[in-house]
Every structure is written in structure tokens, then in C-alpha cells.
Amino acid sequence: MPFSEYKHELAFATSLWIFSVLAGLLWYTMFPEHFEVALPADFWATFCNNAGLAIVYGWLGGLTVFLPMYWIFVNALNVARVLVALTSAHGLAGVAKFTALMIHGVPEWAALIIAAAAGLRVAREVVFWFVKRERKTDVKYWLLRGAPLVALAVVLLLIAALLEIYVTPKVLAGL
Numbered sequence: 001m002p003f004s005e006y007k008h009e010l011a012f013a014t015s016l017w018i019f020s021v022l023a024g025l026l027w028y029t030m031f032p033e034h035f036e037v038a039l040p041a042d043f044w045a046t047f048c049n050n051a052g053l054a055i056v057y058g059w060l061g062g063l064t065v066f067l068p069m070y071w072i073f074v075n076a077l078n079v080a081r082v083l084v085a086l087t088s089a090h091g092l093a094g095v096a097k098f099t100a101l102m103i104h105g106v107p108e109w110a111a112l113i114i115a116a117a118a119g120l121r122v123a124r125e126v127v128f129w130f131v132k133r134e135r136k137t138d139v140k141y142w143l144l145r146g147a148p149l150v151a152l153a154v155v156l157l158l159i160a161a162l163l164e165i166y167v168t169p170k171v172l173a174g175l
Helices: 001-028 043-064 067-090 092-131 141-146 147-173
Strands: none
Touching: 001 067, 001 092, 043 092, 043 141, 043 147, 067 092, 092 141, 092 147, 141 147
16 A cells, blocks of 8 residues: 555644644643643553544544544644653653653554544545535545555554553653
8 A cells, every 4th residue: 555645644644743742832831731641551441542543533534524633633732741741840851751652652643643644535535525526536445445554553553552551661660
């Protein structure tokens, strides 16, 4: 499955994620809040929750247009919230703790963007069909075409959940 078919959706999803992190950093720096960063303890609950979201937003989310964008925005705001909370509570050590969280964060964020890109492609086809009814649009084709992307996202989320439950806590304990 060539990613080139999804280059616009991947670029949009990545740009939205970066913009949302930057907006979150600005927001949470101006209006700080105190909270404790806690890692989940149950592997299957973590994986099933994230994989379920990838499937819903990667396929069904495309039919609603805004769900993939909302998922990216909320996730990126949470990344910014954690970074600001850790650095304000622990100073430079907070940056080290955030870096330790990135061990599982990077595959999770990649999965988020990939699944959202699949959903955004379906959304794009649905919108084009509503706007230009004469254009032949095959939503089923794009749902099936996005299946490998969603499957890749689920595999990345499996890796992220393993790292989040078994590796990240050990790295954080060593800091």
C-alpha cells in the first residue's frame, strides 16, 4: 500500500498534530494546571482502548469528517499538557521524564496520524460526493483501501502499549 495515495491526508494530520501541540504548549504555559502524570497499569485495557480508537477514527471517523481531526487535536493537547506539567513541576528533570514518555509516545503518535489519514481520505471522498454529486465516488473502495493503514496503526499501537506498560515505567523509575 503506497503512502503516496494518502500524502495530503498524512501532511494535514501531521500539520494539525504539530499545530495542536504548539497551541497546547502556549495554552498550558499561560494557564498552568497541576496534575500528576500516571501511566496505565493494564496492557490489554491500554491496547484495546487505543486500537479501538484507531479503528473507529480510521474508518468510521472518516464518515463523520471531524472525528479524526478531533482525535488528533485532543491527543496533541494532552502531549503539550504533560510536557508543561512535567517541566513546571520538575524543571529540567521534567524534560527527561517527558523524553522517557516518548519511548511509547512516538509509535502511538505515528499510529494516530496514520489512522486519522485513512479516516480523512474517506471523509474527503464523502465530502466530494456531497458537493459534486456527479463525481463518481466509491467510499467502499477507500474504506477497504485504508484497511492496511488501520492495520499498521493497530500494530504500532500494540508496540506502543507494550512499551507503555513494560518499558516506560522502568525508564522513569531510573530517573
